[in-house]
Amino acid sequence: MSTAPAGPQLELRGVTKRFGGVAAVDGVNFEIAKGDIVGIIGPNGAGKTTLLNCISGVYHLDGGDIKLNGSSIAGMAPHRVARLGIGRTFQIVKPFGSMTARENVGIGALFGSAHARRGVKQAFALADEVLALVGLKAKADLPVSALTIPDRKRLEVARAVATRPQLLLLDEVMAGLNNVEIDEALEMVRSVHATGVTVLLIEHVMRVIVGVCRRAIVLDSGQVLAQGEPEVVLRDERVIQAYLGERYAKRLKSS
Amino acid sequence: MIGTAASNRRWRRIFLIVGAILAAYALLAPLTSLEAAQSANIPLLADKLWFRIATIIAMFAVMATAWNIIGGITGYAAFGNVAFFGIGAYTTGMLIAKAKWPFLLALPLAPIVAAAFAALVGLPLLRLRGHYFAVASLGVGVAVGELVQNIDYGGQPVFGGASGLFLPILRIDNRGLAFFYLMSAAAVFSIAVTWWVLRSRFGYGLIAIRENEEAASVLGVNTTAYKVAAFALAAALTGLAGGIFSQWNVFINQENVFPIEYNVQMILMALLGGTGTVFGPAAGAILLQLLIQFLGGTLPISFDLPFVSSDARPIVAQVILGLLLVVVVIFVPRGVIDFFGGRTRLSLSYLRRSLRETSL
Ligand SMILES: Nc1ncnc2c1ncn2[C@@H]1O[C@H](COP(=O)(O)OP(=O)(O)OP(=O)(O)O)[C@@H](O)[C@H]1O
Ligand SMILES: [Mg+2]
Numbered sequence: 223m224s225t226a227p228a229g230p231q232l233e234l235r236g237v238t239k240r241f242g243g244v245a246a247v248d249g250v251n252f253e254i255a256k257g258d259i260v261g262i263i264g265p266n267g268a269g270k271t272t273l274l275n276c277i278s279g280v281y282h283l284d285g286g287d288i289k290l291n292g293s294s295i296a297g298m299a300p301h302r303v304a305r306l307g308i309g310r311t312f313q314i315v316k317p318f319g320s321m322t323a324r325e326n327v328g329i330g331a332l333f334g335s336a337h338a339r340r341g342v343k344q345a346f347a348l349a350d351e352v353l354a355l356v357g358l359k360a361k362a363d364l365p366v367s368a369l370t371i372p373d374r375k376r377l378e379v380a381r382a383v384a385t386r387p388q389l390l391l392l393d394e395v396m397a398g399l400n401n402v403e404i405d406e407a408l409e410m411v412r413s414v415h416a417t418g419v420t421v422l423l424i425e426h427v428m429r430v431i432v433g434v435c436r437r438a439i440v441l442d443s444g445q446v447l448a449q450g451e452p453e454v455v456l457r458d459e460r461v462i463q464a465y466l467g468e469r470y471a472k473r474l475k476s477s
Numbered sequence: 478m479i480g481t482a483a484s485n486r487r488w489r490r491i492f493l494i495v496g497a498i499l500a501a502y503a504l505l506a507p508l509t510s511l512e513a514a515q516s517a518n519i520p521l522l523a524d525k526l527w528f529r530i531a532t533i534i535a536m537f538a539v540m541a542t543a544w545n546i547i548g549g550i551t552g553y554a555a556f557g558n559v560a561f562f563g564i565g566a567y568t569t570g571m572l573i574a575k576a577k578w579p580f581l582l583a584l585p586l587a588p589i590v591a592a593a594f595a596a597l598v599g600l601p602l603l604r605l606r607g608h609y610f611a612v613a614s615l616g617v618g619v620a621v622g623e624l625v626q627n628i629d630y631g632g633q634p635v636f637g638g639a640s641g642l643f644l645p646i647l648r649i650d651n652r653g654l655a656f657f658y659l660m661s662a663a664a665v666f667s668i669a670v671t672w673w674v675l676r677s678r679f680g681y682g683l684i685a686i687r688e689n690e691e692a693a694s695v696l697g698v699n700t701t702a703y704k705v706a707a708f709a710l711a712a713a714l715t716g717l718a719g720g721i722f723s724q725w726n727v728f729i730n731q732e733n734v735f736p737i738e739y740n741v742q743m744i745l746m747a748l749l750g751g752t753g754t755v756f757g758p759a760a761g762a763i764l765l766q767l768l769i770q771f772l773g774g775t776l777p778i779s780f781d782l783p784f785v786s787s788d789a790r791p792i793v794a795q796v797i798l799g800l801l802l803v804v805v806v807i808f809v810p811r812g813v814i815d816f817f818g819g820r821t822r823l824s825l826s827y828l829r830r831s832l833r834e835t836s837l
Contacts, residue, residue, distance in 0.1 A: 278695050304697035318688035320753075329685045332678050333697030342678060385696055 236286035248444035309387030334385025549752030552687030557618025565716025591716025622735030641730030751812025
């Protein structure tokens with residue numbers, strides 16, 4: 223990567239997205255510094271996935287602006303956003319069903335960031351590296367249908383990582399995993415972050431947010447309710463009670 | 478790849494060698510001229526009618542292989558590709574008949590015009606999903622044929638109107654042979670293009686679009702551009718076949734270059750042979766075209782269908798083709814090419830598995 227400009231890597235100003243008059247994302251402002259690792263939390267339907275779709279260009283904004291390294295990416299098609307170096311996963315995984323794990327990741331490597339343009343052969347070599355990074359090396363030649371749910375989540379991350387993003391958006395990649403699998407996934411996210419990628423991850427699992435994030439943003443009803451250090455934000459009685467529910471409040475107190 | 482790689486490779490090699498020998502025989506035997514073939518008593522190819530049938534088979538091999546690029550590899554079921562065949566035929570036909578261009582100069586314009594037209598209609602059409610695209614493309618296919626027949630300018634039909642378009646006959650020796658070679662070359666070219674596509678970045682992008690368009694786009698695939706390019710490429714190859722057909726057949730009209738049934742036939746050929754594969758659609762074209770000719774009673778080896786009068790024959794043929802479509806889609810979803818990889822064998826369990834795959 224070339225010279226990193228001063229100022230935030232990602233900047234959201236008044237980002238708004240409505241579905242039939244209802245604002246799923248409502249005037250969201252925040253900034254993410256290069257190299258940071260930030261968590262987004264919030265109850266079901268808070269607008270987390272919608273926000274991610276806004277950043278990655280899947281949705282057109284109804285208001286506000288999104289800047290990457292100081293220039294606006296609002297209104298750009300998803301493939302252009304991807305080429306600028308924003309990679310993402312889908313909460314409900316969307317693998318290429320007829321392909322092997324290696325081919326899935328190869329697509330990310332073949333396309334992805336413009337600065338990392340490469341031929342078919344090099345792309346598959348990179349795919350193998352990324353598969354090793356996420357712990358799928360032994361399953362590279364398996365078709366998607368032969369992969370377990372945790373492995374499909376890994377594959378989803380691997381595909382996005384193979385695009386060589388400067389910013390990686392992860393949408394609940396640990397949902398539905400057991401404790402051991404979460405630990406493995408945490409290790410995976412840490413090792414991706416260690417390669418210099420900025421990470422923005424949506425999670426319901428508090429352990430994940432506290433474990434890896436330097437900063438947490440709490441979203442509710444499409445609005446930013448609080449942001450700051452995870453420990454501080456998560457112990458904010460108001461946040462716990464009102465927005466994360468009793469279940470989380472109890473679990474957090476006992477931990 | 479799934480299955481044991483070694484036996485897989487061995488079977489593929491055997492398949493390729495046998496295929497190459499057959500192709501070489503078909504292509505080289507007539508070189509010695511029709512008369513030589515007759516005197517040497519080389520079976521099949523010594524017959525003029527077989528020659529014509531072989532050319533038609535090659536023509537459908539081009540169309541099915543081309544359809545596979547948009548329908549099989551990209552996953553957009555185009556139902557109106559015959560429009561490109563007709564556009565190619567009329568482009569070359571008009572340039573030869575009206576502008577007096579030589580054939581070899583007029584031919585390259587057929588794929589170019591067909592591709593340009595496909596890009597134009599593809600931009601809005603390819604924004605439609607699944608069934609909507611299929612229906613809309615069928616509409617385009619029908620509309621183009623009607624337009625070509627009915628456009629008048631100053632009281633004169635521009636494209637020959639209902640009475641069609643006559644081209645001067647190409648004055649060369651062994652005309653039939655030359656066109657058989659030309660059409661076969663177009664088929665080989667289409668297969669080579671498919672082979673290249675499936676190994677290229679372009680092809681990987683197309684398959685990604687077929688498997689999950691949204692995921693493809695967030696990974697950086699310019700889905701609109703890729704879909705339009707695939708559609709235009711399919712149109713170019715189909716148009717090329719049309720261009721060759723116009724000079725070969727010497728007469729073109731709405732009926733012989735815009736037949737709606739070609740739309741179904743080319744898709745059926747690709748399905749029968751194996752969509753998304755390199756050789757499948759061409760193999761399907763050979764099998765199905767032979768069957769069509771057989772049922773239609775035009776094969777030299779043809780015989781009467783039991784209990785079917787000659788009047789009812791075309792109807793019975795259509796019914797059989799329709800049934801075949803249903804059977805293929807349900808029981809052989811990956812096409813007959815599947816049986817040549819050494820991976821699968823046609824068996825009861827194969828059919829049962831297919832049924833499970835294609836049912837809800
Ligand atoms: N495509 C859509 N059309 C209409 N409404 C939508 C659409 N996508 C999301 N919504 C609505 O927008 C709101 C925010 O949904 P979103 O999926 O962003 O929530 P989320 O925070 O990701 O929730 P979860 O934790 O369940 O994943 C919800 O009320 C949802 O019903
Ligand atoms: Mg969500």
